[in-house]
Amino acid sequence: MRKLRWTALAVLLVGACSQEAADKAADDGATGDTVGAETAAPQNAAAQGAAKGADDSGKKGAKGAVHPPLDPYPSTYEPYASDVTLITGATILTGAGERIDNGSILLEGGKITAIGAASAVDVPAGANTIDAAGKWVTPGVIDIHSHLGDYPSPLTNSTSDGNEATAPNTAHVWAEHSVWPQDAGFTRALAGGITSLQVLPGSANLFGGRSVVLKNVPSRTVQGMKFPGAPYGLKMACGENPKRVYGDKGGPGTRMGNVAGYRAAWIEAAGYKKQWDDYWKSYEAWAEKDDAKDEDAKEAPDAPSRDLKLETLAGVLGGDIRVNMHCYRADEMVQVLDIAREFGYKVSAFHHAIEAYKVADYLAENGVCAAMWADWWGFKLEAYDAVSENAALVDAQANSCAIIHSDSATGIQRLNQEAAKAMAAGWRIGLEIAPEDAIAWITANPAKSMGVLDQTGTLEAGKMADVVIWNGNPFSVYAKAEQVFIDGALMYDRSDPKRSPRMDFEIGQQNNDNTGGAGQ
Amino acid sequence: MNAINHKPIFAAVFSVFSLTVADNAVAQTSTTAIMNGEVHTAAGDVIKNGDVIIRDGVIVQVGGDLIAPTGATVIDASGKVVTPGIFAPLSSIGLLEISLDEEANDAGPNRGEGFPLGAALDAVDAYRRTSTLIAINRAGGVTRALAAPSPGDSLFGGRGAVIDMSGGVSSVTKPRAAQIAMMGSGGAERAGGTRMGAWAFMREYLDEARSYAANPNTYIRRNREERFALSDLKALGAVVSGGQPLIVHINGEADIRNLIRLKTDYSLRVIIAGGSEAWRVAEPLAAANIAVILDPMVNLPSQFEDLGATLENAARLNAAGVKIAFYNPPGFGAHNLRLLTQQAGNAVAEGLPYDAAIAALTINPAEMFGLDRQLGSIELGKVADIVIWEGDPLEVTTVPQAVFINGVRQDLDNRQAALLSRYRDLSRGALPLAYRGGE
Numbered sequence: 008m009r010k011l012r013w014t015a016l017a018v019l020l021v022g023a024c025s026q027e028a029a030d031k032a033a034d035d036g037a038t039g040d041t042v043g044a045e046t047a048a049p050q051n052a053a054a055q056g057a058a059k060g061a062d063d064s065g066k067k068g069a070k071g072a073v074h075p076p077l078d079p080y081p082s083t084y085e086p087y088a089s090d091v092t093l094i095t096g097a098t099i100l101t102g103a104g105e106r107i108d109n110g111s112i113l114l115e116g117g118k119i120t121a122i123g124a125a126s127a128v129d130v131p132a133g134a135n136t137i138d139a140a141g142k143w144v145t146p147g148v149i150d151i152h153s154h155l156g157d158y159p160s161p162l163t164n165s166t167s168d169g170n171e172a173t174a175p176n177t178a179h180v181w182a183e184h185s186v187w188p189q190d191a192g193f194t195r196a197l198a199g200g201i202t203s204l205q206v207l208p209g210s211a212n213l214f215g216g217r218s219v220v221l222k223n224v225p226s227r228t229v230q231g232m233k234f235p236g237a238p239y240g241l242k243m244a245c246g247e248n249p250k251r252v253y254g255d256k257g258g259p260g261t262r263m264g265n266v267a268g269y270r271a272a273w274i275e276a277a278g279y280k281k282q283w284d285d286y287w288k289s290y291e292a293w294a295e296k297d298d299a300k301d302e303d304a305k306e307a308p309d310a311p312s313r314d315l316k317l318e319t320l321a322g323v324l325g326g327d328i329r330v331n332m333h334c335y336r337a338d339e340m341v342q343v344l345d346i347a348r349e350f351g352y353k354v355s356a357f358h359h360a361i362e363a364y365k366v367a368d369y370l371a372e373n374g375v376c377a378a379m380w381a382d383w384w385g386f387k388l389e390a391y392d393a394v395s396e397n398a399a400l401v402d403a404q405a406n407s408c409a410i411i412h413s414d415s416a417t418g419i420q421r422l423n424q425e426a427a428k429a430m431a432a433g434w435r436i437g438l439e440i441a442p443e444d445a446i447a448w449i450t451a452n453p454a455k456s457m458g459v460l461d462q463t464g465t466l467e468a469g470k471m472a473d474v475v476i477w478n479g480n481p482f483s484v485y486a487k488a489e490q491v492f493i494d495g496a497l498m499y500d501r502s503d504p505k506r507s508p509r510m511d512f513e514i515g516q517q518n519n520d521n522t523g524g525a526g527q
Numbered sequence: 528m529n530a531i532n533h534k535p536i537f538a539a540v541f542s543v544f545s546l547t548v549a550d551n552a553v554a555q556t557s558t559t560a561i562m563n564g565e566v567h568t569a570a571g572d573v574i575k576n577g578d579v580i581i582r583d584g585v586i587v588q589v590g591g592d593l594i595a596p597t598g599a600t601v602i603d604a605s606g607k608v609v610t611p612g613i614f615a616p617l618s619s620i621g622l623l624e625i626s627l628d629e630e631a632n633d634a635g636p637n638r639g640e641g642f643p644l645g646a647a648l649d650a651v652d653a654y655r656r657t658s659t660l661i662a663i664n665r666a667g668g669v670t671r672a673l674a675a676p677s678p679g680d681s682l683f684g685g686r687g688a689v690i691d692m693s694g695g696v697s698s699v700t701k702p703r704a705a706q707i708a709m710m711g712s713g714g715a716e717r718a719g720g721t722r723m724g725a726w727a728f729m730r731e732y733l734d735e736a737r738s739y740a741a742n743p744n745t746y747i748r749r750n751r752e753e754r755f756a757l758s759d760l761k762a763l764g765a766v767v768s769g770g771q772p773l774i775v776h777i778n779g780e781a782d783i784r785n786l787i788r789l790k791t792d793y794s795l796r797v798i799i800a801g802g803s804e805a806w807r808v809a810e811p812l813a814a815a816n817i818a819v820i821l822d823p824m825v826n827l828p829s830q831f832e833d834l835g836a837t838l839e840n841a842a843r844l845n846a847a848g849v850k851i852a853f854y855n856p857p858g859f860g861a862h863n864l865r866l867l868t869q870q871a872g873n874a875v876a877e878g879l880p881y882d883a884a885i886a887a888l889t890i891n892p893a894e895m896f897g898l899d900r901q902l903g904s905i906e907l908g909k910v911a912d913i914v915i916w917e918g919d920p921l922e923v924t925t926v927p928q929a930v931f932i933n934g935v936r937q938d939l940d941n942r943q944a945a946l947l948s949r950y951r952d953l954s955r956g957a958l959p960l961a962y963r964g965g966e
Contacts, residue, residue: 160827191828247627368953385660385862387627394947417824417856424869424923431924436951484872484923516834527826527837 075313080183082233084222086117086494090135094476095125097139102146102450102465106443112144114472117495122466137490143481145446146466147202147223147473147493150419151331151378151453152358152412155193156186156206156221156229160416161512170209171216175253176272178241179315180216182208186229189510191527192416197223197499197508198525199420200475200488203234205457207242207358210333211252213259213268215242217319218331220457224493225508238458240355241323243269245334245343246389266342273350276320282311283321329355329458335389337365344373356456358412361393364400367407376408376456377401380418381428398426398448399433399440410456411448422449427482442482471495499525558582559934560595564604564915569611569889569904573882579609581911584934589905604915607928610885611904612670612692612912613868616820616852616892617774617800619861621654621661621674621690626862634861635677635684645681646732646766647758650674650688651702656695660861662941665692667865668920668927670912671700671892671902675774677860678709682717682728686762687774689896691912693932704896705798706766710786711777711832726785733793736763772796772895774820778803779832787815798895800854801825802844804835809847818850818895823874825856841887842878851883852891872921884921910934 092114099110101122111128113121121128130136157169168185171177186206196204201223208215218240221232246262254260259268289308296304322328330347334340334357347354356376357363361384363370363377370377379401384393394400402409411426413419430445454464463471472495479486491499500506507525559581566577568589578593579586595601619634626632633653654674664672675687684707689700709717714725732755739746739760747757765771775786778801787808790797799805802819805812812819823841828834837843844851853870855863871884879887893903901910911934918925930937949964956963 160829161831161833162829195826251627364947365950365953382863382866385625388625388631391625392946394943394950396947400950416827420824420826421873424873427923428869431926434924435926436947482924484869484921485876487876513828513834 074310075318080181080230080233082235083228083230084224084226084233084235087224087496087498089114089117089472089492089495089497091115091131091133092472092492092495092497093128093130093134093136094139094144094474095128095130095136097142097144097476098480099144099466100146100443100446100481101467102447103467104443104447106441109140110144112466112474114474114492114495117472119466119468119470119472119474121468137476139476141479142489143477143479143486144466145200145475145477145481146450146464147475147491148200148422148449149453149457149464150196150201150204150413150422150449151356151410151456152414153196153204153206153419154209154414155196155204155416155419156188156190157182157208158416159187159190160192170211172209172211172252175212175249175259175268176214176316177208177212177216178214178272178317178319180208181219181239182206182217182242183219183229183233186219186221186232188226188229188232189512191510191513192419193223193225194508194510194525195416195527196419197491198488198501198527200423200477200481200491201419202473202475202491202493203454203457203459203463204419205240205331205453207240207331210242210244210248213244213249213265214272214316214320215244215333217328218242220459222493224498225510234459236462238327238329239319239322240329240331240457241319243330243332245332245339246336247387248333262339266346269343269346270349272316272320273324273346273352276317276324277350279311279314279317280321280324286310323352324350326353329353329456331356331358331456333358335359335361335387337362340375341366341369344369344375355458356408356410359390359414360401361390361397364394364397365392367401367404370401371404371407374406374408376410376452378410378412378453378456379429380414381411381425381432395428395432396436396438398429399436399438402433402440402444402448403438408452408455409448410452412453423477423481423486424484425449427484430482442480445482501526556583557934558596558599559911559931559936560593560599560601561604561609561913561915562593562595562601564607564609566609566905567611567882567885568906569882569886570906571882576605577609579905579911579913581913581931581934584911586905586907586909586911586913589907602915602929608916608918608920609905610668610914610916610920611889611902612914612930612932613668613864613888614852614892614903614912615664615669615672615854615864615867616798616895617675617687617854617860618672618864619674619677620664620672620692620864621656621658621861622650622676623861624655624658624660633676635679640680642679644685644756645678645759646683646685646706646762647756648676648685649703649762650676650686651699654688654690654699656690656698659942661692661694662938663862663943664864665694665930665932665937666927666939666941666944668868668914668916668930669864670914670930670932672864673704673892673896675705675707678707678713678717678776680717681759682710682714682725682732683708683759683763686771689898691932693935693937700902701896701898703765703771704898705772705774706763707800708773708775710775711779711782711801712830713776714782722782726789729789732759732763733767733789733795736760736767737793740764740767766795767793769794769796772798774798774800776800778830778836780804780807780835782832783808784811787811787817790815790817803833803840805849806837806840806843806847807835809844809849812844813848818852818891819844820852820854820895822854822856823870823877823879838873838877841874841884845879845883845887850891850894852887852895868920868925869923872923875921881921 095111099107111125171180207218220234220237298304358378360377398409433440451464454460474492476490509524561579566574580588622634624631673687676685678684686703688702689704718724718728799819826838890903893899913931915929
């Protein structure tokens with residue numbers, strides 16, 4: 008494998024400039040931007056698809072190859088300091104379907120290192136022990152559908168950044184570029200036990216743009232909140248919203264127009280992906296060549312032009328970006344499943360799936376999650392057929408994936424109550440849903456859909472120590488999150504104002520001494 | 528799977544008899560005895576093993592060791608909780624089926640720009656007793672509600688009516704029970720963009736309404752400003768006379784202080800809706816006898832006027848002696864009145880005493896509309912709006928087992944139940960799903 012020289016400056020140029028400009032930057036060894044790292048060309052790049060293939064992204068070979076950055080806005084999140092903490096004597100719902108009465112969980116170095124019956128978990132020397140008798144412990148709550156930061160508090164024209172409602176396809180926008188990390192809503196959500204969340208663009212468009220997965224830890228920057236390594240999502244929308252917004256702005260103005268819009272975009276994206284796949288193949292072949300022997304070794308293949316919109320869509324087709332489909336109606340969900348099959352991608356979750364119960368069997372067969380409210384309904388016609396048993400009926404299918412989501416800065420503060428209502432509705436029609444099952448609707452299942460279940464979403468050894476201690480059964484209206492740990496660090500303590508974040512907007516407001524902050 | 532202790536409890540009571548809603552007319556000489564429940568009367572007492580006897584729609588006995596009258600329909604409420612029916616003090620029930628569907632939304636505010644009337648609107652004119660929302664929320668224990676319009680372009684929304692949730696032909700309990708107004712940031716939007724404009728406009732409206740009320744013929748002859756529709760001024764007569772309460776959507780402390788002055792200056796009956804910073808004015812509000820209808824879950828600084836929003840609003844106001852009641856957040860003011868109990872539970876979790884939460888759901892709204900002599904509590908002589916709950920009514924896992932309105936046991940079936948029944952089993956039958964259920 009040939010050795011290549013990379014320069015960081017090319018990163019800055021590649022988005023806006025031509026190959027020529029990038030070449031110039033690369034050749035300009037005097038800029039001082041040379042990283043100097045010597046590394047190999049992407050392995051098996053063609054097979055990885057355009058977005059993923061750009062593994063050595065933003066860097067350029069000496070002979071002209073410039074690659075799009077795979078992760079241009081990387082997470083800078085680092086867990087905060089944590090003690091070795093043993094929470095003991097609690098009723099633990101693991102999120103993986105288990106309930107442990109009188110259980111213990113050990114948090115060490117930001118990870119869960121042991122969990123089980125209190126008698127089975129050893130207390131390491133020097134551990135901070137929390138007697139949680141009478142309390143309940145669950146995984147940190149995860150909201151798969153939030154607009155915190157994009158529709159923040161205060162919500163004014165100045166801060167309303169959630170819907171790029173300027174064209175039906177805005178797959179090129181990224182929600183993280185709207186997230187205002189000073190949104191007070193993050194703090195309130197923390198007091199409700201939220202440790203991770205997915206922030207999505209709004210639903211005005213067929214393709215709304217990329218989502219971002221965050222850890223609910225305050226930071227000056229959104230990069231400082233990004234969940235390290237979490238896959239991106241793509242927000243799409245069915246039904247009323249796109250046709251309402253674009254009906255008199257050039258369309259789509261009908262549901263058939265919506266579907267035509269999806270299909271046209273996927274066709275274009277497939278072509279774009281092929282261009283890049285082909286490029287990576289020829290690039291790899293070129294990179295394998297030896298300058299000394301091959302006549303044409305100095306001529307790197309030309310990379311295709313980048314298109315931000317198509318790059319995101321190609322990322323979906325390549326399996327790297329997860330589709331979050333806002334879709335209320337049963338018939339539309341099934342149509343979307345066909346569209347996904349036509350173009351070879353997967354829908355990760357239907358959001359606001361009011362009518363999921365009508366097609367719960369289809370959803371389970373296709374391995375698609377349904378993200379639902381407990382009882383919101385009627386604000387538009389496609390939300391008319393709600394039933395309180397929706398989540399329970401989705402959950403009752405084999406291989407199902409029921410999720411309770413909020414879509415609300417208020418609702419995100421008590422997803423436990425929303426799950427409780429949905430669970431109790433199931434009981435009333437004779438479904439046996441235990442708290443240890445229903446907790447997955449707001450922990451493991453959203454984590455699975457968001458692609459972070461290997462790291463969080465359940466209380467299992469080796470996972471991030473994202474943990475909530477509740478003062479009682481979390482499926483009660485009276486339950487409060489007492490302590491919230493994120494990566495083992497105590498980020499919220501209901502009884503300690505010093506462990507309650509307050510955003511910039513709320514501090515220093517006159518007469519506001521006792522307001523603001525997580526427990527507000 | 529662990530055993531769970533909450534088998535469906537409906538069974539017996541439902542099968543014994545199922546009164547249909549007969550246009551709200553009380554069946555002739557019917558007696559019902561609800562026995563051995565935990566009765567929260569909302570009149571100061573919780574009777575642990577309480578009995579309530581209802582005859583001809585009226586509560587005739589309440590106590591601990593009653594004997595069911597001969598011939599009475601007896602309901603064993605042991606292990607259950609009995610409360611007055613939930614009274615939603617501010618909603619758009621019956622005026623609204625689908626929020627974003629203009630034809631199916633008479634609650635506003637989508638009235639079209641420039642529509643000249645506000646205060647004159649009367650909810651009774653649009654009230655639709657067959658709305659699916661009524662049965663769905665009735666099944667959640669809601670027995671009475673103020674059905675009220677939302678302000679459109681005007682500062683005033685119009686007159687709301689207290690209705691019962693029976694869905695009967697004559698279910699209007701009290702027409703024109705309150706006038707609705709929008710102040711604060713919402714008022715500013717309707718008055719040139721400033722709160723100064725809103726207050727000046729409000730005072731001018733009230734002045735004109737007074738002038739009109741004092742002598743309509745003179746007023747018309749003088750043909751004043753013509754900025755105000757006569758029908759609006761006529762409607763506001765009931766407000767300036769001090770008889771009809773004015774429910775004012777308002778949040779910020781400064782606005783609330785202004786409102787207290789306005790009440791005094793014009794001798795109005797005023798109720799606050801919203802009141803996210805009302806706790807900061809708790810003592811003056813109590814002194815001025817101004818009640819607050821609030822959403823106890825509001826705790827975000829959504830606007831500058833909400834900077835003081837806190838989950839403890841309800842508890843703090845109550846502690847200062849302010850009468851409170853709950854409503855759904857704007858935009859959800861009709862579909863989920865059944866969640867008022869959840870809101871109350873959250874207020875209790877933040878320090879509101881339990882009995883105050885029950886009062887906020889029942890007797891306080893009745894008082895707001897001058898109906899507390901007839902409604903809102905389980906007391907002798909009161910109309911029997913009563914709910915029997917499976918357990919703690921404020922708990923999110925609890926639903927009603929039986930609902931009585933005007934002493935008549937209500938049908939708890941509704942459109943959502945019909946959908947559930949149709950789709951409970953998705954297997955392909957002899958005929959399509961469209962042939963199932965809904966009968």
